[in-house]
Amino acid sequence: MSVLLRSFSSTAAATAVAASIFSSSSSSSALSVAALLISCRSLRSLEQIHARIIRKGLEQHPVLATRFLSFCAAFSAPAYASSAFDRLSAPNLIVWNALLTAHARHSPLPTTVALFNLLRRRSPLPPDAFTFPSLLSSCSHSVALSLGSSVHATILRCGLEADVFVRTALIDFYGKCRELGAARKLFDSMRHRNEVSWTAMIVGYLSSGDLASARSLFDEMPKRNVVTWNAMIDGYVKSGDLVSARHFFDKMPERNAVSYTSLIDGYAKAGDLASARVLFEQLPERDVFSWSAMISGYAQNGQPGAALKIFLEMYNQNIKPDEFVVVGLMSACSQLGSLTLAKWVDLYVTRSSIDLSKAHVLAALIDMNSKCGNMERAASLFESMPNKDLISYCSLMQGYSLHGAGDKAVGLFRQMLEEGLMPDSITFTVVLAACSRAGLVEEGRQYFDLMTNEHLIVPSPDHYACMVDLLGRAGRLTDAYELIRSMPVEPHAGAWGALLGACRLHGDISLGETIARKLFEIEPTNAGNYVLLSNIYAVADRWADVSELRTMMRGKGIRKVPGYTWI
């Protein structure tokens, strides 16, 4: 669509095209509205044009109506398309097809199927070769094998299987449903194939992980386009073979933003932000997907500052964010933990046109508010969810736990169990940490037992670290030490650190020394451990030991980072 919009961006070109669309017998007002429609660039201006269509009495014009519906599709407004369609007194098949396409691209599959059945009953003509490709594409996206197969049966009854578009859509459908045999049979028996048919078949192999078949078909095909090359790059990226992906990227005759973005995504997911950044800088025309790849790349690799910087660059260029951009942004903001920033981002996301009811957007929004300490907002967002999931429960629980309301977090966990949700390994980490912060020793032990005995979850080093912290804070240092020593898995620094913190809290010098020695081995450069032990000595007035420790630190070149608190 954006290509279409760009090519028609000049008013002169738009008028010329509009003139060619409408014969001299049409009214000049229909022509001028058609010109407006063609240069329409936003849903807002589409609405204004729609008002004009109604005012001028052109609502029933079939060509204008069809164009209008395809613009609704381009601006992801299927409901708007339906409302305009419902005002048509006698829609023809072409208009029906345009409406179906708008829904196939943007509505859930059941809605699209219901519309298709309506079309079959109400359209003046039976479905044609233009009807099925978008319907099948919707089935492909949902991987709805049995539904798509029945659509295939209808296609056979209508005698439309030979049409290149229909056949290609069928190949794509069977390929995405991993029915490679059916797809290949349709592909091999085609009389005329185009690059799209070849690419659909290749994508089928790629999505089922058969890189070799995809590659041999790629080599066989007579003519490739940029989509074919990009499909191969994406296939290699998804299989983790960045070297081959890079090879194809370097070899392709011309690249577009998708080529770059797939590879940027690959590098970012592999943690190679440097390579991703180089490609991003080379990319001549960045679209929202390219920005999104960099922002979420930095966010997922624990570089929230860099993510924020890229976002600001995007923001200053007035590029409209999509849901992936804002999820990346919110994730970066969660990591930074700044309430001021979170409030700005919240307002920005709320005011944008992004659908907040989408599960991953809402989850990120709750998580950000939760981690940044805006618990009222996090809780009200959570309450607004009709179907609360594990992720949102965990976000809220973690927020309460982090901000000193461990009891509220535990209450939420009980509520979650009552609702019949199955806690997973991460949920238990969160609730155990909450118990530890709230000093709920017995409850924590119970949940640890529940996790291992009833949910059969093997405790991870994180779970043990929480339990050590729980026991340690409650002063049960011996129990904590026993637990850490009885662990079937190797304890990480977090577990030992929790115990060292507990030793300081309860002034246990000898155990503290033992633990500290262990920690100096595991993470010799963490200043926090030396500081903790030094505090233990200081409380006990053992100043000679304090000064000896400081000498040791100086000897190893370790300096306490000012303002850095060790949790």
Next chain:
DNA sequence: GTAGGGTTAG
């Protein structure tokens, strides 16, 4: 003689 609707890559 004529408009307008369709399939593949992130």
